[in-house]
Structures are given as structure tokens and as C-alpha cells.
Amino acid sequence: xxxxTKATDAHATLAAAFNxxxxxxxxxMYDYNGIIVPEPGKPVSGKKDFVEAIKAILSIKGTMEIKTxxxxxxxxxxxxxxxxxxxxGDEVKISAKxxxxxxxxxxxxxxxxxDHAFGALENLKA
Numbered sequence: 273x274x275x276x277t278k279a280t281d282a283h284a285t286l287a288a289a290f291n292x293x294x295x296x297x298x299x300x301m302y303d304y305n306g307i308i309v310p311e312p313g314k315p316v317s318g319k320k321d322f323v324e325a326i327k328a329i330l331s332i333k334g335t336m337e338i339k340t341x342x343x344x345x346x347x348x349x350x351x352x353x354x355x356x357x358x359x360x361g362d363e364v365k366i367s368a369k370x371x372x373x374x375x376x377x378x379x380x381x382x383x384x385x386x387d388h389a390f391g392a393l394e395n396l397k398a
Contacts, residue, residue: 273297275381279350279374282382283338290336298326306385334360348376353392369393
């Protein structure tokens with residue numbers, strides 16, 4: 273699967289990779305020097321911790337849906353706000369509102385530098 277060449281396509285690419293079980297694409301969507309918050313209050317950084325966090329998310333069986341609430345871009349930086357969930361049939365396994373910061377790479381693709389999967393939830397304490 274190809275990485276997105278538009279920041280506005282990052283959420284859709286991430287969901288498609290998750291749903292197809294494409295671990296390599298999911299992992300390649302991230303800049304390991306950045307931060308991912310796979311659960312509230314537990315930010316991680318660095319390749320080893322990123323891989324563990326991504327694999328934990330991928331272990332949740334079901335279908336991921338990501339709605340882009342907005343994506344604002346200036347130059348090679350973008351910030352997105354998402355509403356996402358993982359469902360299995362009628363069962364909602366997880367649902368949240370996230371904030372993502374993306375950076376365009378020299379090859380024109382976009383990577384997520386900061387992924388706060390729960391960053392837009394009400395009453396969230398950082």
C-alpha cells in the first residue's frame with residue numbers, strides 16, 4: 273500500500289492499512305522520532321515503543337473507521353482532528369477523538385509525527 277501524498281488522505285490510508293492487516297504500511301505511516309499516545313496518559317516515542325504501541329492497536333480485532341473532522345496544512349506541516357473507532361459487527365471495541373500532526377517527507381509522502389489518539393476527548397488531562 274502506498275503512503276499518502278496528500279495530508280488529507282492520511283486517515284483513510286491508516287484505516288485501510290489497519291483493515292487489511294498491512295502492518296508494514298501502518299508502521300511506515302509514523303515518524304519514530306515523534307510521539308504516539310496509544311492510551312490516555314501514556315505517550316511513547318522511539319522505534320521500539322512505537323512498534324509495540326502499533327502492534328497492540330493492531331491486536332484489536334475488528335474494522336477501523338476514521339472520520340477526518342478537519343485537516344489544516346501549511347507548507348510541509350499539517351494538523352488533523354479525527355473521530356475513530358474499531359468495531360466488530362455491532363460491538364464497538366474502542367472509540368475516540370484524536371489529534372494528529374503530520375509532516376511531508378522529501379519524497380512527497382506524509383508521515384504522522386504526533387498521534388494523540390485520544391487528544392480531543394472532553395475532560396482529558398494531558
